[in-house]
Each structure stands twice: as structure tokens, then as C-alpha cells.
Amino acid sequence: MSENKTQGQILSEKLSYDQKSAWEKLSEEEFKITFDLCDRYKSFLNRAKTERDFTTETEKLARSKGYISIDEVIKSNKKLQPGMKVYTVGRNKTVALAVIGDSAMENGVNIIGAHIDAPRIDLKPNPMYEANDMVFLKTHYYGGIKKYQWVTIPLSIHGVIVKRDGSIVNVSIGEDDNDPVFTITDLLPHLAAEQMQKKMSEAITGEGLNILSGSIPYKDDKVKDKVKLNVLNLLNEKYGIIEEDFLSAELEMVPKFNAVDVGFDKSMVGSYGQDDRVCAYAALEAILDTENVKMTAVCILSDKEEVGSMGNTGAQSSFFVNFLADLCNLSMENYNDIILRKCLSNSKMLSADVNAAIDPNFEGVYDKRNSSFLGRGIVLQKYTGSRGKAGASDANAEFVGEVRKLFNDNNIVWQSAELGKVDQGGGGTIAQYIANLNVDVIDCGVAILSMHSPFEITSKVDIYMSYKAYKIFFIA
Numbered sequence: 001m002s003e004n005k006t007q008g009q010i011l012s013e014k015l016s017y018d019q020k021s022a023w024e025k026l027s028e029e030e031f032k033i034t035f036d037l038c039d040r041y042k043s044f045l046n047r048a049k050t051e052r053d054f055t056t057e058t059e060k061l062a063r064s065k066g067y068i069s070i071d072e073v074i075k076s077n078k079k080l081q082p083g084m085k086v087y088t089v090g091r092n093k094t095v096a097l098a099v100i101g102d103s104a105m106e107n108g109v110n111i112i113g114a115h116i117d118a119p120r121i122d123l124k125p126n127p128m129y130e131a132n133d134m135v136f137l138k139t140h141y142y143g144g145i146k147k148y149q150w151v152t153i154p155l156s157i158h159g160v161i162v163k164r165d166g167s168i169v170n171v172s173i174g175e176d177d178n179d180p181v182f183t184i185t186d187l188l189p190h191l192a193a194e195q196m197q198k199k200m201s202e203a204i205t206g207e208g209l210n211i212l213s214g215s216i217p218y219k220d221d222k223v224k225d226k227v228k229l230n231v232l233n234l235l236n237e238k239y240g241i242i243e244e245d246f247l248s249a250e251l252e253m254v255p256k257f258n259a260v261d262v263g264f265d266k267s268m269v270g271s272y273g274q275d276d277r278v279c280a281y282a283a284l285e286a287i288l289d290t291e292n293v294k295m296t297a298v299c300i301l302s303d304k305e306e307v308g309s310m311g312n313t314g315a316q317s318s319f320f321v322n323f324l325a326d327l328c329n330l331s332m333e334n335y336n337d338i339i340l341r342k343c344l345s346n347s348k349m350l351s352a353d354v355n356a357a358i359d360p361n362f363e364g365v366y367d368k369r370n371s372s373f374l375g376r377g378i379v380l381q382k383y384t385g386s387r388g389k390a391g392a393s394d395a396n397a398e399f400v401g402e403v404r405k406l407f408n409d410n411n412i413v414w415q416s417a418e419l420g421k422v423d424q425g426g427g428g429t430i431a432q433y434i435a436n437l438n439v440d441v442i443d444c445g446v447a448i449l450s451m452h453s454p455f456e457i458t459s460k461v462d463i464y465m466s467y468k469a470y471k472i473f474f475i476a
């Protein structure tokens with residue numbers, strides 16, 4: 001066949017950069033592996049709709065694979081040995097796992113980091129009120145959302161309530177088929193002439209995202225707000241809570257619907273929360289499937305990325321560094337701060353976060369030559385940030401080349417992309433905060449359509465390539 005090619009065709013194949021669909025490069029066996037992986041992923045998503053749920057499910061899986069808590073190791077007064085698998089949980093919202101390698105910790109570790117929080121709608125501390133014989137819950141949205149996308153869809157409620165006596169009540173309402181669901185109402189088109197003239201960002205306001213949650217009054221003519229009292233009474237009977245307990249609660253409203261296949265060919269996954277749980281799950285599967293490593297493999301799954309990685313469960317906290325310090329201390333006899341500093345400066349990380357796949361319906365905001373495509377493999381993003389790379393982590397060329405070679409040598413289908421046109425907007429990831437610790441970092445994750453919506457779309461082959469890439473990086 002090559003004898004019929006012109007010299008120009010041969011030269012073009014040798015020198016030009018051309019992206020192709022990852023589906024075309026899968027063997028029959030890999031097709032099955034891809035769909036099996038995504039079936040497990042969808043099931044996991046349905047059980048892990050919040051960062052607390054994700055952490056709980058991660059700990060269950062880790063312990064089933066032989067991982068032990070780092071606190072158990074500390075209490076045993078034993079040292080970590082190559083091949084041991086350990087984890088730690090931070091305030092029930094963030095988790096780190098590690099497979100201990102043969103090389104000394106000061107030589108660095110291979111890290112994959114993702115975030116497990118997602119845009120959502122939180123209840124305000126004092127949420128419940130009655131209006132027009134209905135009870136509503138006041139909310140404060142979390143992360144970057146298009147508010148109009150969250151009205152008139154079924155919502156479930158997840159979280160914890162800390163009661164007056166200090167006891168904790170776990171809440172999950174709306175996921176079981178027998179559970180009620182909740183919703184945010186919208187104006188009928190017959191009366192919406194004024195609303196329809198407003199900008200999309202103004203038609204539904206933040207203070208208008210009120211959750212409809214009851215309409216039966218308590219039968220007592222001598223009390224006011226009878227519907228509210230009836231709802232409070234129902235909650236008291238089921239959970240033993242009073243209205244004041246909402247002040248010490250974390251309750252999140254998330255879409256009720258489950259993860260599903262999308263398309264006639266079932267090639268895509270549609271679900272809430274895939275930013276960034278798609279990368280977090282791929283990284284989790286990768287480290288759980290990792291056994292023997294030269295460099296210690298670390299997976300960090302953090303909270304609060306959607307609001308800047310702040311707080312003691314975000315990537316800017318000391319949670320990750322403390323975990324590395326524990327690993328260093330438990331791996332040697334004479335630990336000191338210099339060992340931790342050397343470990344960090346010699347470490348490498350893939351910041352496993354999603355990229356915006358180019359959407360044919362909205363091509364105007366993308367630079368097509370520098371955009372990610374659904375189904376073309378894992379996305380390498382050299383830098384993030386917005387406009388003039390503000391808030392970016394910009395990977396150095398040497399590390400980009402190293403990751404590129406690793407993927408090419410191991411048949412990982414990958415692509416390179418930015419996040420939209422230069423002056424159109426942008427976004428950040430946890431990469432910048434780990435890079436500040438003197439770690440080589442590059443963003444590397446799954447392309448996604450309808451990002452930050454209640455129903456995001458990913459390609460199954462991209463999920464598989466991400467899992468494969470993360471596993472190769474762990475054992476590199």
C-alpha cells in the first residue's frame with residue numbers, strides 16, 4: 001500500500017500532527033474492558049453524588065483491596081514497607097491513598113490528584129419558610145452554575161445534620177424510588193413575557209433558587225405557618241431534629257437522576273457531577289489496580305475545587321503535605337523536614353481534571369486547533385487560567401515532553417487542548433496549588449460536554465484512556 005503513496009503523503013504522515021478517534025484504535029478486548037469500566041463508573045456515580053459520599057465509597061473500595069488506614073500503621077509502631085497500601089481520610093470530605101514503592105521517599109512520588117466536589121445547590125443555615133400554603137427552602141448555590149438549568153428538575157437532598165446534643169444524622173432523601181423528590185419552580189410561558197426579555201444570567205436569580213418541599217398544613221387553627229410546622233414535625237419524627245439544627249447542617253441539593261448511557265451506540269455517559277468525578281474515579285480505579293511500584297504512587301482526591309480549593313479539605317490545605325510527611329516518617333528511621341522538601345521537589349503529578357470538549361453547537365468560543373474533542377483520548381492541558389493565563393499552572397516543556405513520551409510508548413491515545421479562546425474566559429484546577437510546593441504538574445483528564453450542568457456528557461473511550469494513562473503514570 002505504501003508503494004502507491006506520493007512522497008508528499010509519506011512526508012505528511014511523518015511530520016504532521018493529526019488526531020484520530022480513540023475508538024478506532026481499540027481492540028475487541030479493549031472494547032469490552034471500556035464498557036465494563038464505565039458500568040462500574042456509572043454505578044459508583046449513583047452512590048457518590050456528594051464529596052462525602054465519594055469519600056465514603058472510596059474508603060469502602062480501598063479497604064476491600066487491602067488498604068489500611070495510616071493511623072493504624074502509626075499505632076502499630078511499624079514502618080512502611082514496599083508494596084504496602086495505605087490511605088487517610090480528611091474530615092469525611094477528602095481522601096488520599098498510596099502504594100509504597102521500592103525507591104526512598106526523598107526520591108519523589110508519582111501523584112495523581114483530582115477533586116470530588118461538584119457544582120450544586122446548598123441549603124442556607126436558616127432555610128425553611130412558608131409562603132402561599134407551601135413550604136420552601138432557601139439556598140445558596142455552590143460553584144459556577146447556569147442557574148436556569150436547575151429549575152423544574154427533580155432534586156434529592158444529601159448531607160449531615162449535627163443535632164443540639166452533638167449527635168450526627170446522615171440524610172439522603174430522593175434517591176430511592178419510594179422517596180419524595182424536591183424541585184425549584186419556574187414561571188409559566190403564558191406569563192413570562194417580561195422574564196423572557198431578561199439576560200439568561202438574570203432570568204433566574206440566586207435568591208430565586210428556592211426548593212419546594214411541602215404543602216400539607218398541621219391541623220391546629222391556633223398556630224401560624226401550619227405547613228412549615230407539619231414539615232418540621234415530619235422531620236422531627238424521622239430524624240429527631242428541630243429547626244435550630246439546620247444551623248449546624250451541611251445539606252446539598254443534587255439532581256435525582258442516575259448516570260446513564262447516551263447515544264444509539266451507548267458510547268457516552270450522561271450524569272451529574274462528572275466534573276471532576278470522572279477523573280477521580282479513573283484515578284481511583286488505577287491506583288486500586290496498582291500493585292508493585294518503583295516510586296511510591298499517591299492518589300489525592302480533594303474537596304472545594306469549585307470554590308477555589310479553600311478550607312481544610314481543599315487542595316490549598318496542608319492535608320496532602322501532612323500525608324506525604326507521614327509516609328516519609330513511616331518509611332525511614334531519621335525523618336526531618338529536609339526529607340519532605342526533597343520528596344516534593346522530586347515528585348511529579350498529573351492534575352486529573354476535565355477539559356471542555358468542543359461543541360458543534362457553540363464552536364464560536366473555541367479555538368478549534370487547540371481544543372479537545374470527545375472520543376479522541378485523554379487531554380493534556382499545559383496551562384489553565386483565564387485570558388492572560390491568570391491563575392494558571394503552566395507545565396514546563398521538559399515535563400510535557402516526558403508525559404508525552406510515556407503516553408506514546410504505552411499506546412495511550414491523547415490530545416492537547418486549551419479551555420476555549422484566549423479572551424473568552426477560562427478556569428483553573430488544583431494544579432497550581434501542588435505546583436506551588438515545587439512539584440512538576442500538568443493537567444490531564446477527560447473531555448466533557450455541558451460542563452457544570454446537571455447532566456454532563458463524557459466519552460467512554462476517553463474514560464478508559466484516562467484510567468490506562470493514570471495506571472501507567474503510577475508505575476512509571
